Amino acid sequence: MRKGHMTVLGAGLSGALLSTLLAQKGYQVQLFEKRSDPRKSGLEEGRSINLALSHRGWSALEQAGLREKVHDQAIAMQGRMMHSKTGQLSFQPYGTEEQAIYSVSRSGLNQLLIEEAEKAGAELLFQYRCEEIYLDRGEALIHSLENKTNVLTQPDLLIGADGAYSTLRTAMQKTPRYNYSQSYIEHGYKELSIPAKNGEFAIEPNALHIWPRGGYMLIALPNADKSFTCTLFLAYEGKESFAKLNSPADVTRFFETQFPDALAVMPELTEDFFQNPTSDLVTIKCFPWSRYGKNVLIGDAAHAIVPFYGQGMNAGFEDCRIFMDLLAECNHDYAQMVQQFQSLRKPDADAVATLALQNFIEMRDLVADREFLERKKIEAELHRRFPDRWVPLYTMVTFTNIRYSEALRIGQQQDQIMRKVMKHYDYASELTDQDYERIVSLMTND
Template sequence: MHKQQNILIIGAGLCGSLLALRLGQRGYNVTVYEMRPDLRKTDISAGRSINLAFSDRGNKAMKLVGIEDKVKSLCIPMNGRMLHDREGNTFLSNYSGRDHEYINSISRGELNGLLLTEAEKHDNVTIHFNKKCKSVDFEKTTALFQDYETKDEFIEDADTIIATDGAGSALRKSYYLGKKFLFSFSQDYLTHGYKELSILPTETGDYKTYKNALHIWPRGDFMVIALPNLDGSFTVTLFLSYDEGEYNFNNLTTPERVTEFFQKEFPDALELMPNLVEDFFENPTAPLGTVKCSPWHYKGNTLLMGDSAHAIVPFYGQGMNASFEDVVEFDAVLDKHDGDWETIFSEYEKTRKKDTDAIADLAIDNFHEMKDHVGQALFQEKRKIEMALEKEFPDDYASKYSLVTFNEHIGYREAMLRGRAQDKAILNMLADGIISTATPIKTILDKVKSETEAILEDDRIAGLH
């Protein structure tokens, strides 16, 4: 019976197009409205991240919809972080001690295009472009759209509406402004913004620096990172305060000052970027924000999903992966309660929100870790020990990074609690001289495990978490 249900999806970005594909596979009548033009026909990357980190949680969703192999062909493996110091010395720090665990750089546009094409293969899925959602009437289960070309406004009715319209969601705004129920909501901005730059390929189309890593130039209060693209280029991102420190976005106003800043802080990167000044003044500076809210759903009428429900900062490389995992989790709840939207939405939020809250907090943690901690001796020692543990005991130990990134069978919240406790155990035992890099590795494993359990138990008794 439910197969004839009409589902309206607002937004055909990464989450919306995957959701359309999956709901199409399940046999629903799916209509998608997207405000932007069809990205398979136009270049509309400006202002959005050009490439993204793709890892196991995202891949779980690709397996679910059966396109794992097609996605793989778009991926560039990154085995670790390549750290660059001020003198241009580099050091590769692997993401895992297990060789089969790595993350990937992937083009947002290519992946989104693939998902749209796969979704459209289903006759019961229709995607409309250039139609912007202005508001949603969540009582009536209708949405108001405007056609970007004709400027005409029209109302669409559906059995249920799912908004995957990103951090600036129209449905979330309607929840907030509607004041029909208690809507908890937060938007939190970092004092840092970001700007995208680029390292172009060599004249022969080769990569100018090591291809299979996520490059980081950590400088304490700010940093630059670079991820490889299939065409031989790297997309480079500068993360910098808007108004604090000697150099900041507000005072980098001339080509001379921008060059001086890079010459002083990132000389080896500058050498690869003759196009720096051009990129710097052509590309926008964008803010870094976290959005949380609750409830995500109104009765069985409407639901927020992906960034519209939980936008996060990019420092764990999990934004897209979390949104893809949303679809997997949602699909599992559909299996249990198909046909009863209110129960589906309510149970989905109940099981999922604790995990999206956790990855939001983890992403903030990693902002500080990437720009600052990765350059500190104590954290580097911890990292060495964790690599050794993962190499020596691949089935018995996973670092916080591995728990979050490569252990898709556990939720983000569990990964956060265990991972933070492990970090605390190792850092304190190192600082207290209880372990060192010279301690036998099996002894370290035992000590880390028991100390981690003790930390978790202490928190539990104190009523924390």
């Protein structure tokens, strides 16, 4: 039987991976992307220069047979390296010794996925911008920016992997009773850099560095060229904000007082600061993700989240894996398949959006808090003693494929228990074997 014709809008991370998976399974895939081919232009377009890849992302890459290839480009980060105001360092492992998240280059990964999509047989059309969608007919009008001509695509399924400001979703938003919300946090972000020093990493490479300062923070992830990409998350307005940093002297003063050890390894700080844009952080929710069963949204087009759990791309990749699993079972009934897909994924997308917002507070306020650190130690010990009965929330989200909605639910239960525990104990070392037994027995499985 003929495999269907799939049109994918957007050759970002999700669109390129899904196109690879579809083409590998013998679908006829057309992938339209408004940008030029990044393999030729070599441009670093888009957001963050590097990203944290974790278990969910790896699972989807494995499905495409790409684990090894991506692994070759990735740098393991085994935990958080906290930097105090006086430059004191403390390391918090993410999990067990073998558990790490991986820093990957966004453009490197995107190019690899585009290459793989092409190898698998997808037709790639760069500088083609989707301009209009005919939802009821399942068609899309695509404009070639090079030839100034239009193409009408009439696939069996139109897939919107066209990011947070998706054209397919914009068309859906014009239909009756469409649910849509976007909310910006008061913080923006700016990318900065720690270059290599004498050809080596200037700070510890196998860690995600955090300078938590309460209302704001600086983070740094390693790159293959031995530099680090830093991201400053700071409010747009207020006492300590981007609005207050108007001159090189303002920026230097701010870093001298807040991030002195980072400043020492950022020789290009002020140039970077005024050259690089300040960008917004948005959560986008919408539903349904399909109209008339002829189209579907995936990745950021369906659920853009703030980056504090390092899960946006991972969630998009998980969409791809689950999409392919459902497709394999649907017997060419795409309308039914996309219904199943959205019913399954929407609660998880909402849950990861909540988790991502919560983790901002954890990263900027709590990671340097004594009670929080003791609580983490107790939870790690619970996990060591009862690996199946107590899995810490961070571990569930980052190192398993447990549904995000389930992780959130279990995490809330754990939080209630741990709040009570922390009322009685100041330090993990005070707990006895019986205490651990008692704590884990409070978990219920319903």
